[in-house]
Structure formats: C-alpha cells, structure tokens
Amino acid sequence: MSSSRQRAYFSRRSAFDERLNRVALAIARAHEQRRHYLDLTLSNPTEAQLPYATDAIVESLASRGALSYSPNPFGMLSAREAIAGHFLERGLTISPESLMLTASTSEAYSFLFKLLADPGDDVLVPEPSYPLFEHLAVFESIRLRPYRLAYDGRWHVDLDSVSRAITPETRAIIVVSPNNPTGSYIKRDELDAIAEHGIPIIGDEVFARYSLEDDDARARSVLEARGVLTFALSGLSKVAAMPQMKAAWIAVGGPPADVTSAMTRLELIGDTFLSVSTPIQNALPDLLRHSRATESAIVARSYANMAVARGLFAPPSAASLLHAEGGWYVTVRLPRLISEEEWVISLFEQDGVLVHPGHFFDMHDEAYIVISLLTPETEFAEGMSRIARRVSDLSAP
Ligand SMILES: Cc1ncc(COP(=O)(O)O)c(C=O)c1O
Structure with a gap:
C-alpha cells in the first residue's frame, strides 16, 4: 500500500515506527536459529515457575454466576x-x-x-x-x-x-x-x-x-x-x-x-x-x-536474586547495582567502555543473556541495564554471573 493511501486511511496517533531496533533484530535472529538464551527480562509471572493455588483458582472460575x-x-x-x-x-x-x-x-x-x-x-x-x-x-x-x-x-x-x-x-x-x-x-x-x-x-x-x-x-x-x-x-x-x-x-x-x-x-x-x-x-x-502463596514466593525470589546480584556487583566489580526498595526489577550500572546498546547486544550475542537497556525506561545517561527479579533463581544466578564475567573481562587493563 502506498504511503499516501496509508495517510488517507489511518490516524496519525495509530502510526508508529515499524522498524525493529538492533536488539529486537538480534532476538528475532536467535529465534530463527533456535538459539537458546537466558531471558533476564522475564515479566510474565505465569512463565516464571511460580507456585499458584491451581485447583482453588480453577474452581473460583467455575461459578454459575x-x-x-x-x-x-x-x-x-x-x-x-x-x-x-x-x-x-x-x-x-x-x-x-x-x-x-x-x-x-x-x-x-x-x-x-x-x-x-x-x-x-x-x-x-x-x-x-x-x-x-x-x-x-x-x-x-x-x-x-x-x-x-x-x-x-x-x-x-x-x-x-x-x-x-x-x-x-x-x-x-x-x-x-x-x-x-x-x-x-x-x-x-x-x-x-x-x-x-x-x-x-x-x-x-x-x-x-x-x-x-x-x-x-x-x-x-x-x-x-x-x-x-x-x-x-x-x-x-x-x-x-x-x-x-x-x-x-x-x-x-x-x-x-x-x-x-x-x-x-x-x-x-x-x-x-x-x-x-x-x-x-x-x-x-x-x-x-488465593494469591498469598504466589506473592510470598515472588518476594522470597526477589530477596534471593537481590542477594546474588549484590554479591556479584560489589567492589571490585566495575559495575554496581542501583538501590532498589521494591518492585520486580533491579538496575545495574555498567562501565561505559562501550555504549549501552553495545552492552545489550554483546551480552545477548556473546553471552546468551537478554537484558533491557536503560534507555527503554528513559534513563538518559549510559550505561544501564535493567534485570527482572522475577527470573527463576538458577537462570538469574547464571545470567548475572555471565554479565559479571563480561564486565570483568572488558574492564581488565
Ligand atoms: C508500573 C506498571 N503499571 C502497570 C502495569 C500494567 O498493569 P496491567 O497489566 O494491569 O495493565 C505494569 C506492567 O508491567 C507496570 O510495570
């Protein structure tokens, strides 16, 4: 369809940039090649191996009302x-x-x-x-x-x-x-x-x-x-x-x-x-x-994951954690040896770890990455260790 036709049909507010950014392209390529990666951006709790009160939840949905x-x-x-x-x-x-x-x-x-x-x-x-x-x-x-x-x-x-x-x-x-x-x-x-x-x-x-x-x-x-x-x-x-x-x-x-x-x-x-x-x-x-057990499991996982992250990104690491009081995310400040986008791409391509870049959340100065605390503990520990190793390799004199 020609772009003038598109303008005739559609509102300006429904127009958006349809081009994929570099990170999205890299993810699409990994899917095409069936390459496995550790997803540290996981935000869908139903995919996070959490305990749910399954029977009680299903029962509550089966009402004559x-x-x-x-x-x-x-x-x-x-x-x-x-x-x-x-x-x-x-x-x-x-x-x-x-x-x-x-x-x-x-x-x-x-x-x-x-x-x-x-x-x-x-x-x-x-x-x-x-x-x-x-x-x-x-x-x-x-x-x-x-x-x-x-x-x-x-x-x-x-x-x-x-x-x-x-x-x-x-x-x-x-x-x-x-x-x-x-x-x-x-x-x-x-x-x-x-x-x-x-x-x-x-x-x-x-x-x-x-x-x-x-x-x-x-x-x-x-x-x-x-x-x-x-x-x-x-x-x-x-x-x-x-x-x-x-x-x-x-x-x-x-x-x-x-x-x-x-x-x-x-x-x-x-x-x-x-x-x-x-x-x-x-x-x-x-x-x-029935949400109590799931909520407690998320809190326990967040604490456990935060403890791992604090251990990995304490001095002498050239990266550090920003203070987080709550929620499902933690932000890591990385040394600006390469740009934020290059960090995210190289962590994905070379280390098989997917993270969000800080600019996704309008963090303006570089380089930050945002990690989901909802990630299952084993994957979180493995993914964060790979990031810590990459930081230490890159910052070595
Ligand atoms: C701060 C904040 N508000 C709202 C939402 C979305 O909530 P809902 O699924 O109820 O639209 C999110 C989802 O990530 C969020 O991070």
Missing part, C-alpha cells in the same frame, strides 16, 4: 468489597463506593485520562519509568511532560523538576510507587509537596506489596495526600501475579465533593465500555484470597 449478566459501570459490589478488604490489609480505609473495576491498569489510565484531560492537555510522568505511558498518551491525544527522579545513592523525586514541568494545561501528575524500574517508593514529604500543586494525582501502586526493605518515610498510597483528588491504581496482574485475568481497579480519594463528581463521570465512562467480564468479577474475591 457466570451465566447471568447484571452490568454495573463500577463493577460488582462483591468484587469491590474484596478490593476494599485488600486496601485495609495495606492499612488504608476505602469505601467500595469509591472503587471502580477496569480490565487492566492500562485501561484505568485511559479512563482517568478521559476523565481529567482533553486532547492536547498535559499529564506529568516520572522519568525514568514505565515505557507504556507513551502509547497510552498518544491514544488519548494528550501530551506527557516528564519530571525527574534523581539518584544519589537512593532515588528521590526532583521536586523542582515537578514545578518546572507544570503548565496551565497540566491535568494530572502520575506517581508510580514503587516505580518501574527504579523500585523507588514515593515518600510522605514528596507526596505532600506534589499535592500542594492542587493537581489530581494518579498513583500506580501495582507493585506496592513487593517491598525489599522497610522504610517509615514511605507514603502507603497516594490516597494519603491531602486536599487534592487522588486515584490509586492496581490490579490482579501484579497483586495476584495473574495478568491473564484482566481485572484491575481505581480507588478514588480526596475532597468528598470532588470524589462524588469524579465517580459520577467515571460511571458514564465505565458504562460505555463495561469491560470486565462477569466470571472474573465473581472470582475476584477468591483470586485475591
């Missing part, structure tokens, strides 16, 4: 009550009336962008962070404006960069806590300072329960912010390690009159899509209940 349909734009009350219970375990009281179900956290973002922003408006996002924001923003015709997370041995929000990023068109500030991939939680004083701008705060808390250390300075949720509308997002994808179930939620907090108005508008948005299936809503209380 699946045969009737009584749509509710916010989702079934029984599901929302179970989610309120989940918040209570995190020390947060939220009424089921302030909760809304969505099919995924990504859909929750798209609902909130519809609720808060018009095409052309701005939303602030942390940088580095999760690459999907770019697509979510393009599809809603909004503009992203980054604010910085700065690193000085620990990550923190550069509050001046938040103030600088705000424009008269700014409709929301996104906070990811803990953030992907930095693993940093938002601290209470940072949240207070962000709330002072009086702009709605969207908190992505999908990894909240995957903490690698305790810290009293953390905010438990953006719902703790005072005087401003807040939206806390999470879902089964990370909480229960079941992305295939397609169930997530938005908890709305803030001044009561604003919460009421937000819920009224969200009701219409939800009613337009009604996207969460009845069988999953029926099963959700059980799925949450």
Whole structure:
C-alpha cells in the first residue's frame, strides 16, 4: 500500500515506527536459529515457575454466576468489597463506593485520562519509568511532560523538576510507587509537596506489596495526600501475579465533593465500555484470597536474586547495582567502555543473556541495564554471573 493511501486511511496517533531496533533484530535472529538464551527480562509471572493455588483458582472460575449478566459501570459490589478488604490489609480505609473495576491498569489510565484531560492537555510522568505511558498518551491525544527522579545513592523525586514541568494545561501528575524500574517508593514529604500543586494525582501502586526493605518515610498510597483528588491504581496482574485475568481497579480519594463528581463521570465512562467480564468479577474475591502463596514466593525470589546480584556487583566489580526498595526489577550500572546498546547486544550475542537497556525506561545517561527479579533463581544466578564475567573481562587493563 502506498504511503499516501496509508495517510488517507489511518490516524496519525495509530502510526508508529515499524522498524525493529538492533536488539529486537538480534532476538528475532536467535529465534530463527533456535538459539537458546537466558531471558533476564522475564515479566510474565505465569512463565516464571511460580507456585499458584491451581485447583482453588480453577474452581473460583467455575461459578454459575457466570451465566447471568447484571452490568454495573463500577463493577460488582462483591468484587469491590474484596478490593476494599485488600486496601485495609495495606492499612488504608476505602469505601467500595469509591472503587471502580477496569480490565487492566492500562485501561484505568485511559479512563482517568478521559476523565481529567482533553486532547492536547498535559499529564506529568516520572522519568525514568514505565515505557507504556507513551502509547497510552498518544491514544488519548494528550501530551506527557516528564519530571525527574534523581539518584544519589537512593532515588528521590526532583521536586523542582515537578514545578518546572507544570503548565496551565497540566491535568494530572502520575506517581508510580514503587516505580518501574527504579523500585523507588514515593515518600510522605514528596507526596505532600506534589499535592500542594492542587493537581489530581494518579498513583500506580501495582507493585506496592513487593517491598525489599522497610522504610517509615514511605507514603502507603497516594490516597494519603491531602486536599487534592487522588486515584490509586492496581490490579490482579501484579497483586495476584495473574495478568491473564484482566481485572484491575481505581480507588478514588480526596475532597468528598470532588470524589462524588469524579465517580459520577467515571460511571458514564465505565458504562460505555463495561469491560470486565462477569466470571472474573465473581472470582475476584477468591483470586485475591488465593494469591498469598504466589506473592510470598515472588518476594522470597526477589530477596534471593537481590542477594546474588549484590554479591556479584560489589567492589571490585566495575559495575554496581542501583538501590532498589521494591518492585520486580533491579538496575545495574555498567562501565561505559562501550555504549549501552553495545552492552545489550554483546551480552545477548556473546553471552546468551537478554537484558533491557536503560534507555527503554528513559534513563538518559549510559550505561544501564535493567534485570527482572522475577527470573527463576538458577537462570538469574547464571545470567548475572555471565554479565559479571563480561564486565570483568572488558574492564581488565
Ligand atoms: C508500573 C506498571 N503499571 C502497570 C502495569 C500494567 O498493569 P496491567 O497489566 O494491569 O495493565 C505494569 C506492567 O508491567 C507496570 O510495570
């Protein structure tokens, strides 16, 4: 099809660069040649050899309730009550009336962008962070404006960069806590300072329960912010390690009159899509209940993998780990003997280890690689040892 025809048919926002980058090409070649590699980017928990309460999960999906349909734009009350219970375990009281179900956290973002922003408006996002924001923003015709997370041995929000990023068109500030991939939680004083701008705060808390250390300075949720509308997002994808179930939620907090108005508008948005299936809503209380063993296994694996990583990348290694407080990722700073892309390509081609480059998450200075803590322990240890050996070979005088 000619490119002029493509322009006639398709929107500008659905256009993207279809060329594969060097890493994607190298992976495609390895698949063609049936070459095995260690995937240290694994993010699909269902492929991570984790324990699941299989029988109980299957049983919870086999309910007769699946045969009737009584749509509710916010989702079934029984599901929302179970989610309120989940918040209570995190020390947060939220009424089921302030909760809304969505099919995924990504859909929750798209609902909130519809609720808060018009095409052309701005939303602030942390940088580095999760690459999907770019697509979510393009599809809603909004503009992203980054604010910085700065690193000085620990990550923190550069509050001046938040103030600088705000424009008269700014409709929301996104906070990811803990953030992907930095693993940093938002601290209470940072949240207070962000709330002072009086702009709605969207908190992505999908990894909240995957903490690698305790810290009293953390905010438990953006719902703790005072005087401003807040939206806390999470879902089964990370909480229960079941992305295939397609169930997530938005908890709305803030001044009561604003919460009421937000819920009224969200009701219409939800009613337009009604996207969460009845069988999953029926099963959700059980799925949450049966997620404990999987969650504990992920936490145990993350601790074990972090211990291996700390051992390998301590001095005298020329590489080091960035401090991670939680989440499913750890970032390694590599000596800039070669570019970040060359590191990722050579680790893949020569050592058979796949890692994410830091620039995938908008880390601007080089060279960083991001590794998934979800990787099964044996593969993680082998893959990280190969990286450590490559670092030591390359940095040898
Ligand atoms: C920070 C963050 N938010 C949201 C998601 C996606 O969640 P969902 O599967 O519910 O759309 C991810 C997935 O990796 C993530 O890292």
